[in-house]
Amino acid sequence: MSRRDTRSPANRGTGGAGRSGRAKPGATMAKAAAKKAAKGPARTPPKSAAAKGDRFRAERGDAERPTSARPPRARAAERPERFERSERPERSERPQRFERSERPERAERPQRYERSERSERSERPEQGERPSRPRTGSKPAPRFAGAVTRTRKPEPVIEAPAKPEAEPVVMPTSVQTVIVTPDENDMRVDRFLEARFPGLSFSHIQRIVRKGELRVNGKRADSKDRLEAGQTVRIPPLKLDAPKTVGVLSEAAQKTLDALKEMTIFEDADVMVLNKPAGLAVQGGSGMTRHVDMMLEVMRDSKGQKPRLVHRLDRETSGCLLIAKTRFAASFLTGAFRERSARKFYWALVAGVPKPKQGRISTYLAKEENEEDTIMRVAKHGDDGASHAVTYYAVVETSGQKLAWVSLKPVTGRTHQLRAHMAHIGHAIVGDPKYFNIENWQLPGGLQNRLHLLARRIVIPHPRGGMIDATAPLPPHMLQSWNLLALEHDRFDPIEHAPED
Secondary structure (H helix, E strand, O other): OOOOOOOOHHHHHHOOOOOOOOOOHHHHHHHHHHHHHHHOOOOOOOOOHHHHHHHHHHHOOHHHOOHHHOOHHHHHHOOOOOOOOOOOOOHHHOOOOOOOOOOOOOOOOOOOOOOOOOOOHHHOOOHHHOOOOOOOOOOOOOOOOOOOOOOOOOOOOOOOOOOOOOOOOOOOOOOEEEEOOHHHOOOEHHHHHHHHOOOOOHHHHHHHHHOOOOEEOOEEOOOOOEOOOOOEEEEOOOOOOOOOOOOOOOHHHHHHHHHHHHHEEEEOOOEEEEEEOOOOEOOOOOOOOOEHHHHHHHHOOOOOOOOEEOOOOOOOOEEEEEEEOOHHHHHHHHHHHHOOOOEEEEEEEEEOOOOOOEEEEEEEEEEEEOOOOEEEEEEOOOOOOOEEEEEEEEEEEEEOOOEEEEEEEEOOOOOOHHHHHHHHOOOOEOOOOOOOOOOOOOOOOOOOOOOOEEEEEEEEEOOOOOEEEEEOOOOHHHHHHHHHOOOOOOOOOHHHHOOOO
């Protein structure tokens, strides 16, 4: 006898299967619906190849798919760790890259890495991953592992190169014979000795030449004779001290150098033009203790060479005096004077007004010596010691009929040429103690009784090319006369158009 189901009719409607194992239709549908709800919404089958591919990608794990390959919405849905705009913390609450204990303070700026700590540019850590650096003042790590730390040596101080000292020149203590080199070709005998033996005085050179102790190819020679390459020169013993080496100038030498600098109106590496004051001699003589040639001793260089005189001016004549600073320049400029390629212009104040106002003076001049002095006199052609002299003159301005400002251009360079020529035509230069011989002539009031002659300008080719053109101002005593006589010293000078011969 079978057992009857004791459950109530309601429970039997929602329960499991009966003894036959078949569930009722209502209960079965209810279980299927609950199971479907637990699994989520049912997926619709793909309808095309694209849908099939999407289904294949959806079935792959999200961890196996690259982020860039996921759809934007899926990428947005997979970022739960990001804050929403409303949930983002304030600026002060953002997470810091360094912990405060690891970040160095601004005042504790770390030192630079040594080379061992530096990595290649491609391997440098990101800004947020930089390791903490040692504080300023701490000892840096060695460059390489196991290497000894080396302190950086201080940079050496480069001092200015010291000027080379001149080698002492040994003066010959016995007779010696030297051969003239090609570089010394066409040099005067006195210049040759000065170059060979720096510091040899002019008076000593003149003495050994005058006594015939110096010989060229076995013959006597004059100091003005010019040497040729290959000639032999016999030099007597020279018992003189070697020239002093270049060093710190004494107080007196420094004053002399400053005086030369004040006179300089043009200077470069080869040439110097001085504005020689009146009363200063160019070369030494009897009783001369100060002259230009002696003053140039303070400019002697490290090789013992000093600047050389190229031409001369009278002691009482002021103005442009040309100086050669090198042997090369001296040879070139001396040749320019010899070839008459140098032009010299002089200003003078003379007694009376020359007639005609422009002219040419051509005479022969010879030296005349007496007990008191030596002057140049006008001589005849053929007289003993007579030399031809040519001078051009032009009256620039007059002061009545008593005085005239005259511009002069000498073609030749004889001793006292301008002074002797102006006295020869009856218009001697004012203040000339040797050639002013006008009787019953009185010097106007306010004018100084000094020689009114100025070497105003010199124009000569430069040894390196171009032209040297130097102009000297009026000396104080002539400027005073120009002002008293109301002469305009900036007037046009007509002598510039005078012929060259």
